[in-house]
Amino acid sequence: MIKKSIYTITNKNISDHWKENIIPKYSLQMFKYSMQMLLIFLLIIFIFIISDNFYRGFLAFTFSLKGIIESILIAFSYAYIRRLIFI
DSSP states (O other), rough: HHHHHHHHHHOTTTOHHHHHHHHHHHHHHHHHHHHHHHHHHHHHHHHHHHHHHHHHHHHHHTTTTTHHHHHHHHHHHHHHHHHHHHO
C-alpha cells in the first residue's frame, strides 16, 4: 500500500483528480491493516495473561532462558513434523 501511495503521489502522469480519489482509499486500507495487526498483537498478549492466571509462573517461565529454548525447540519440531505430513 505504501509503495502504491508513493507511486501515485510522485507520478506526473496521474491526474490530481485521480489522486484525490485514490489516496484516501489507500489510507483507509493502511489504517485497517494497522488495526488488524494491533488487534492480533493485543490478542497474543491477552492469551499470555490468561495463561498466567491459570498456570502461576507461566510468564516468568516464558521469558526465562529455559522457556525460550523450549519454545524454539517446539516451534522447529512443529515445522518439521508439519512438513513431513503435508508434503
